[in-house]
Amino acid sequence: MESRRGPLKSAVPSNVVSLVRRCSRTACGRPAVATLTYVYADSTAVLGPLATYAEPHCYDLCAEHSERLTAPRGWEVVRLADGSAPPRPSGDDLEALANAVREAARPQERAAEAGGNGGRSGADPMEVARRGHLRVLRSPES
Numbered sequence: 001m002e003s004r005r006g007p008l009k010s011a012v013p014s015n016v017v018s019l020v021r022r023c024s025r026t027a028c029g030r031p032a033v034a035t036l037t038y039v040y041a042d043s044t045a046v047l048g049p050l051a052t053y054a055e056p057h058c059y060d061l062c063a064e065h066s067e068r069l070t071a072p073r074g075w076e077v078v079r080l081a082d083g084s085a086p087p088r089p090s091g092d093d094l095e096a097l098a099n100a101v102r103e104a105a106r107p108q109e110r111a112a113e114a115g116g117n118g119g120r121s122g123a124d125p126m127e128v129a130r131r132g133h134l135r136v137l138r139s140p141e142s
Contacts, residue, residue: 021050021054022062023061023062023065024036024060024061025062025065028062028065030063031062032050032060032061032062033049033050033062033063034048034060034063034066035047035049035050035055035058035059035060036058036060036061036066036069037055037059038057043074043075043076044071044075044076044077045069045071045075045078046078046080047066047069047078047079047080048079048080049080
């Protein structure tokens with residue numbers, strides 16, 4: 001549409017909005033995958049999954065920049081799991097699994113050494129093994 005002075009211009013400039021949010025780092029055009037927020041009161045940098053909305057005091061980072069993130073001296077970096085990737089087992093998880101396997105094998109060893117009833121007098125002849133308050137019973141033969 002035109003007026004006497006030329007084409008009509010919008011009072012508010014319109015910028016083309018991209019559907020993909022980009023990394024906030026200078027000269028990086030990669031898509032953002034994480035959001036960085038600083039908690040100044042706790043001297044903590046929190047890196048989590050990409051926020052639903054772009055916030056003015058948060059920084060969107062691409063995968064490369066989020067992996068290489070370091071915090072200022074004296075600050076702590078907290079990395080929140082994004083939930084899209086399965087969590088990797090920690091040393092504690094693997095140790096707990098090994099202990100559970102060892103513990104599960106012990107009642108069978110004791111039952112074999114004691115002649116099948118775990119060394120208890122008057123034990124149920126159907127009981128094969130015991131772990132705490134749980135019992136493993138032999139299936140009745142027809």
